[in-house]
Amino acid sequence: MDRDKQILERIKEEIDFVSETLEGIDRDTFLANKTLQHAIAMATLNIGEWAKHLSDQTLLSEKGSAFRPAIRTRDLYAHGYAILDFEQVYETAICDLPELKEAASNIINS
Numbered sequence: 001m002d003r004d005k006q007i008l009e010r011i012k013e014e015i016d017f018v019s020e021t022l023e024g025i026d027r028d029t030f031l032a033n034k035t036l037q038h039a040i041a042m043a044t045l046n047i048g049e050w051a052k053h054l055s056d057q058t059l060l061s062e063k064g065s066a067f068r069p070a071i072r073t074r075d076l077y078a079h080g081y082a083i084l085d086f087e088q089v090y091e092t093a094i095c096d097l098p099e100l101k102e103a104a105s106n107i108i109n110s
């Protein structure tokens with residue numbers, strides 16, 4: 001479980017990077033900035049990559065189930081990068097990642 005907690009801390013760091021990078025950035029600004037788009041997509045991909053390394057015990061737990069969509073998102077971003085919908089990338093960053101950070105914190109603190 002200590003290894004999982006280290007991974008979860010790394011996931012939280014990536015989510016913090018996304019949050020700090022997008023602070024004050026609205027959807028239109030994001031969609032007009034290729035550098036932002038690629039940075040946020042890569043950070044989201046990294047989150048899913050870290051989640052892939054969580055133990056089965058954590059991933060199969062009720063709290064850990066929140067990380068399975070992050071893994072699927074990673075696979076989508078990695079294998080379909082050329083056709084990414086950056087509007088969806090923005091929505092994921094704004095709506096889904098804060099919830100994922102909360103799930104990580106809940107596991108770390110349990």
